[in-house]
Structures are given as C-alpha cells and as structure tokens.
Amino acid sequence: MRSRRLVISVAVIAATIGLAPGIVQAAEPVAPGAVAPGAVAPGAVAPGAVAPGAVAPGVGAPAVDLAKAAAPDLKTYKSPAERSVRKALPGAKGGVAAQQAAGNPDLALVLNAAATTAHAYDLETTVISADSTLKVTVDWGDGSAPDGMDAYGSTVLKSSHTYAKLGEYNVRVTVTDPANQAEVVNEFPVMTAGSDFVAHTPTRLLDTRDGTGAVRGKVPAYGSTRVQVGGNGAIPEGVTAVALNVTVTNTTGGGHITAFAEGTEPPTTSNVNFEAGQSVPNLVIVPVGKNGYVELANRSPESVDLIADVTGYFTRTDAAGYTPMTPVRFVDTREGLGTTRGQLAGQKTFGTRISGLRGVPEGITAVALNVTVTNPREAGHLSVFPGGASAPITSNLNFTAGQTVANAVIVPVGPDGTVNVRNGAWAGTDVIVDVVGFYSTDSKGAYMPIKSVRLIDTRDPRWIHGPMQGRGYVWQALSADEPGIAGYVLNTTVTNTAGAGFLSVAPDPNTREQYRQGRQVFPERPTASTLNWTAGKTVPNLVQAGSGDNGIVDFWNQGWDKADLVVDIFGYYETN
Numbered sequence: 001m002r003s004r005r006l007v008i009s010v011a012v013i014a015a016t017i018g019l020a021p022g023i024v025q026a027a028e029p030v031a032p033g034a035v036a037p038g039a040v041a042p043g044a045v046a047p048g049a050v051a052p053g054a055v056a057p058g059v060g061a062p063a064v065d066l067a068k069a070a071a072p073d074l075k076t077y078k079s080p081a082e083r084s085v086r087k088a089l090p091g092a093k094g095g096v097a098a099q100q101a102a103g104n105p106d107l108a109l110v111l112n113a114a115a116t117t118a119h120a121y122d123l124e125t126t127v128i129s130a131d132s133t134l135k136v137t138v139d140w141g142d143g144s145a146p147d148g149m150d151a152y153g154s155t156v157l158k159s160s161h162t163y164a165k166l167g168e169y170n171v172r173v174t175v176t177d178p179a180n181q182a183e184v185v186n187e188f189p190v191m192t193a194g195s196d197f198v199a200h201t202p203t204r205l206l207d208t209r210d211g212t213g214a215v216r217g218k219v220p221a222y223g224s225t226r227v228q229v230g231g232n233g234a235i236p237e238g239v240t241a242v243a244l245n246v247t248v249t250n251t252t253g254g255g256h257i258t259a260f261a262e263g264t265e266p267p268t269t270s271n272v273n274f275e276a277g278q279s280v281p282n283l284v285i286v287p288v289g290k291n292g293y294v295e296l297a298n299r300s301p302e303s304v305d306l307i308a309d310v311t312g313y314f315t316r317t318d319a320a321g322y323t324p325m326t327p328v329r330f331v332d333t334r335e336g337l338g339t340t341r342g343q344l345a346g347q348k349t350f351g352t353r354i355s356g357l358r359g360v361p362e363g364i365t366a367v368a369l370n371v372t373v374t375n376p377r378e379a380g381h382l383s384v385f386p387g388g389a390s391a392p393i394t395s396n397l398n399f400t401a402g403q404t405v406a407n408a409v410i411v412p413v414g415p416d417g418t419v420n421v422r423n424g425a426w427a428g429t430d431v432i433v434d435v436v437g438f439y440s441t442d443s444k445g446a447y448m449p450i451k452s453v454r455l456i457d458t459r460d461p462r463w464i465h466g467p468m469q470g471r472g473y474v475w476q477a478l479s480a481d482e483p484g485i486a487g488y489v490l491n492t493t494v495t496n497t498a499g500a501g502f503l504s505v506a507p508d509p510n511t512r513e514q515y516r517q518g519r520q521v522f523p524e525r526p527t528a529s530t531l532n533w534t535a536g537k538t539v540p541n542l543v544q545a546g547s548g549d550n551g552i553v554d555f556w557n558q559g560w561d562k563a564d565l566v567v568d569i570f571g572y573y574e575t576n
Contacts, residue, residue, distance in 0.1 A: 074115040079188040081108040081128060089181045103180035104130040109173055111186050117484060118194025118446035118574035120162040125173055127155050135176045141169035151175075162576050165318040166192045166446055194446025194574060195240040196319035197439045199312045199366035199412035202245075202385050202394040205232060206296075206308035209250070218250065218303035219296070226262050227308045230292025241287045241314040241449045241571070242294060243410045245396055247307040248272050249279035255300020260452075262289035266297055269452040269568040271491060273540050274304070279398055281307075283408040283542040285489045285570055287449040288313075309394035311410045312366060312439075314447050320365045321443035322573045324436065324487035324546030326506060327370065327528035328358045331421075331433035334374075343375070343428030344421065351387050354435065355417030364413055366439040368544045370530060371421070372406040372432040373399045380425020387414025391422050399429070404502075404532040408436075408542040434528040436544050437487065445486040445573035456555070456567040459496070467496065467564045468557040473523070474565060479551035480512040484576040487546045492530060492555065493566040495538035501559015502529040503541075507548020523554055533563070 086107065110126035125136060131153040138147040140161045147159050163169065172187040206213035206227045213232075219225045229235055229242045248257050256270040264287070272282040286294050298304050331338035331352050338352045356362045373382060381395040397407045411419050421431055455476060458467050468474060479485035494503055504526035514520040531541035545553050557563055 077113045077190050079111040081110045084108040084184045084186045086184045107184045109186035115193040122160045125157045137174045139172040195314035198319045202392045208305045219298045220303050221301050224297040226293045226295045229288045239313040243312045245309045247281040248274045250305040253302030258297045259284045259286040261287040262293035262295040267452040320439040322445035323443040327434045327436050333430045344423045345428045346426040349422040351418045351420045353418050364438040364440040366412045368437040369409040370434045374404040374430045376429035377427035383422045384409045384411045386412040387418030406531050444575040449571040452570045458564045467562040470560040473554045473556040477512050477552050486573040486575050489571045490543045491568045493540040494563050496564040497533050499561030500534045502532040504556040505530045505543045508552035508554045511550045
C-alpha cells in the first residue's frame with residue numbers, strides 16, 4: 001500500500017449564465033442596506049457583519065500536498081532485532097540454549113510500521129537468518145486472520161493492513177524455521193492515525209467577558225488566549241481535535257481570529273472575521289495541542305472579547321465516524337417544513353426530528369447542520385441543542401434585524417432522534433436548517449486534522465480568473481484519485497462583495513479528466529446555502545463538504561454580482 005497523496009489542483013468555471021431566479025435556497029439574496037442596526041436582547045451576544053479585507057492574507061497555489069500536511073499524524077513505529085524473542089518448537093531436543101547454539105543462531109526480526117491512512121498501516125519486516133526455508137506470520141492484533149508469507153534466508157517482506165475500527169493494536173510477527181526447530185517473535189503496539197467523534201452537550205469553555213476559562217478581560221491587539229480542552233470537565237486527556245463555536249464580540253476595529261493547537265506554529269489562515277462594533281460566531285474544528293489546549297489569536301489592531309463553546313471532540317479511540325451528505329433541507333419555517341409554519345417567536349423553542357428521515361439513519365450520535373436565520377424582526381441569537389435537554393447558555397448564531405446569516409453547527413442528537421432550536425431574541429425570526437452529514441458508530445469516516453492550508457484566494461494576483469462571477473462556480477479537485485476520502489473540513493470566506501448573494505458548496509458530478517478534455521457537463525445548481533452576504537461585507541462559515549463520486553467540490557456564487565472567495569482546509573474524513 002502506498003502512502004496517500006492528496007494533491008489539490010485548481011481550475012475554474014466562472015461563467016455568467018442567464019438563469020432566472022426562483023431556485024430553492026436558504027433565502028433570496030438580500031438587497032444592499034437591508035441589514036438594519038438593532039438593540040441586543042438581554043444576554044445575547046451582539047450581532048454584526050465584517051469589513052472587506054479582514055480575511056487573513058495568504059497565497060494560493062495550483063497544487064497542495066495534503067499528505068505532507070497530515071504527516072504529523074501519520075506515525076511510524078519500530079521494534080529492533082534486540083526485542084526478538086526466540087524459542088524452540090515443540091519436539092526440539094536439547095532445550096532453547098542448545099537450539100540457539102545450533103542451527104540458525106542469529107534468527108531475528110526487525111519491524112518498521114508506518115501509518116498510511118486513517119485506518120491503515122504498511123509493515124516492513126526485515127528477517128535476519130541463515131539460508132533456510134522460513135514461514136513468516138503477521139498477527140495484526142484485531143482478531144482478523146493472520147497474514148502468512150514464505151521466505152528464504154535474510155530478506156525484507158512488506159505487508160499492509162486496514163483496521164475496521166480505530167484504536168491501539170499489538171502487532172505480532174513470528175518467523176518459523178522448521179529445519180532448525182526454531183521460532184522467533186517480535187511485537188509492538190501501533191495506534192491508528194484517524195480520530196472518531198464524541199458528541200458533547202453544548203458547553204461554554206471560554207468567555208473573556210466574565211473570566212470563564214481565562215483571566216477576565218479582552219484579548220489584546222495581536223495577542224492571544226487559550227482554551228483548555230483536554231482534561232476539561234468530561235473531556236478526557238489526549239483528544240486530537242475539537243469542535244468549537246468561537247464568537248468574537250465587543251470589537252472596536254476590524255480583523256480576524258485564528259485558531260490552532262497550542263505549541264504549534266500559527267497558520268496564515270483565518271477562522272472568524274469581524275469589523276468594529278460587530279459580533280461574529282463561526283464553528284471551528286481545530287487540532288488540540290499535546291498539552292490539551294487550543295490557542296485563539298487576535299489578528300487585529302484592537303482588543304476583543306472571545307467566547308468558545310464546545311459541542312464535541314475527536315479521539316483515536318473507536319467512537320463515531322462521519323458520513324457526509326449532499327445538503328438536505330430539514331426545516332424551513334417560511335413554508336412549515338419540519339416545524340409549524342410561521343416565524344419562531346421570541347424566547348421560544350421548536351424541536352425537529354433528524355434520525356430516520358431523508359437519508360439519515362436511526363441511532364446517530366450527532367448531526368452536522370447549516371443553520372440560517374432570515375427575516376428576523378430584531379437582533380438576537382439562536383441556540384441549537386439536543387432534544388430532551390435544557391436550553392444551554394451557549395449560542396450558535398447571532399443576527400441583527402432584517403439580516404440573513406448562516407452558521408455551521410455540530411450538535412448531539414437527543415435520545416428521541418431530535419434537536420431543538422431556541423430563538424434568544426424577543427421577536428420572531430424565520431429559521432432554515434440543512435443537514436450536511438451525521439456522526440454514528442456505523443459511519444467509517446475518521447477525521448484527519450492537518451496543518452491548515454489555503455486552497456483558493458481569488459484576490460491573489462496569481463489567480464488569473466479574478467473574482468467569482470455572478471451565478472458561476474469555481475471547482476476544486478481535492479481527492480480526485482483517492483476514493484477513500486469521504487469529505488473535507490473547509491472554511492469558506494466571501495469578501496469584496498459587489499452585491500447581495502449567497503454561497504453554495506456541493507460535490508461536482510464531473511471527473512478531472514472530463515474537465516481536462518473539455519467534456520464536462522454543467523452541474524445541477526445546488527438548492528442549499530452555506531453563507532449569505534450583502535454588498536460590501538465579508539462573511540466566513542465552516543463547511544463540511546462531501547467528496548461525492550469524484551473528489552471534486554464546487555463553490556457557487558448564487559448572487560448576481562461578483563465576489564472574492566477564500567477557501568482554507570483544516571482536515572479530511574477518511575474511510576479506509
């Protein structure tokens with residue numbers, strides 16, 4: 001088995017096409033100026049938008065090697081010849097010492113294993129032996145049938161194995177020399193590279209406004225604060241990554257927030273963008289440092305308050321894998337889909353069933369959503385939480401009067417298969433919920449966090465195609481030759497917007513060869529939105545994008561005016 005090489009190549013389809021509006025979407029493009037200021041409901045995080053240019057600077061490239069970015073999680077394991085244990089086979093005469101002094105006394109094994117995917121290992125077995133016919137057996141430690149190989153004398157043997165479940169396994173290699181009635185064993189533990197998801201009741205881990213999880217007070221300009229994840233409350237030590245809803249508030253200038261594992265080099269990518277007087281949340285899936293902490297860096301010339309709410313974490317022990325879906329609409333209060341028709345009233349909650357509907361199976365542990373607010377009558381926030389649970393103090397989405405805004409949400413599913421949505425404002429708003437994937441013990445997608453990489457930046461002068469054109473799309477080959485990749489964790493940001501619109505992200509039906517040969521078909525226009533914007537605003541949102549059949553993802557400008565697009569990748573889900 002070769003090491004996985006995820007090489008990203010970039011191409012663009014940005015043609016303006018004369019299609020009439022009227023497709024199903026989270027909300028019709030909002031006219032410039034429709035976002036009105038509003039008072040913040042008591043206890044709500046102040047809403048807002050973002051100034052153009054707040055996206056972290058960076059350069060895109062036609063190709064990026066994600067295998068290199070994932071290398072820190074692709075561990076290697078070794079066991080030297082000195083760890084080989086020799087014994088005599090049953091029926092040998094003279095005991096072990098006599099056998100060692102007799103034929104093939106130097107018989108030994110050297111083991112080298114390297115993780116190649118989230119679930120798989122390559123094993124190199126070096127056999128040290130006199131000229132003799134040998135039998136080599138590899139027991140991978142997971143109860144599967146051992147691999148048997150024939151050998152003669154000193155040689156190097158290669159084998160590979162894919163584990164069905166994540167975890168730590170003891171690999172045991174045995175070489176048998178029947179002619180000399182000798183047997184040598186060498187063994188060592190290996191840990192699979194991928195991580196499974198454990199849902200966590202929405203819980204606030206950090207709030208610099210009141211000193212939760214950190215010293216009370218704003219994060220200074222170009223400073224940072226940290227969030228304890230591993231070992232915090234019910235979260236165990238040793239988690240590999242965490243799902244946090246990060247909110248920036250009480251801002252007096254524009255900038256952005258970058259999240260990364262403490263103790264590692266800060267990336268050049270951004271997670272949350274903001275302008276003066278605004279509060280902006282965004283879901284982040286971020287690696288956790290070896291000490292259990294995540295660092296949040298304020299890349300702005302002014303101090304800000306930061307809030308971080310956890311909804312789950314990733315661990316190398318067997319838990320819940322991920323299955324991406326083409327986004328499916330589950331709730332739209334404007335038409336009565338999934339709940340009562342009509343706006344969700346202020347300070348009210350509705351529940352909606354997720355499990356067992358529209359392609360989502362029963363027994364899931366958590367669901368990945370894109371939640372959109374539209375037509376709100378005043379400023380406020382939404383909280384999404386498991387069915388049967390009490391409403392938390394955490395928030396997922398913040399809005400102003402008249403604003404259309406979306407945010408990615410990962411939330412545990414209640415025992416009855418439902419999730420709840422609460423409107424923290426005092427007046428009504430419409431709510432749209434799209435399901436983009438789910439976590440379950442039957443799902444095989446294990447998460448591979450990577451050092452974040454900038455995939456697309458249409459502002460970069462080396463990007464010859466310019467901004468996204470209205471009603472056009474950009475396609476990006478992410479894992480076109482790697483069918484084991486189920487999906488990707490991306491952060492999309494739209495900036496320098498000439499008018500109102502919304503972004504959709506969906507798998508592409510074409511292959512890379514079809515694009516190279518000019519035989520591609522125009523993809524069906526998606527019906528779900530990822531983020532919404534008005535003229536002159538910068539808006540980010542996390543996207544858990546499925547790979548589809550061909551490992552190519554499309555980014556659609558569903559508005560009628562051009563806009564710049566920035567896409568960063570933070571990890572991927574792998575099924576083998």
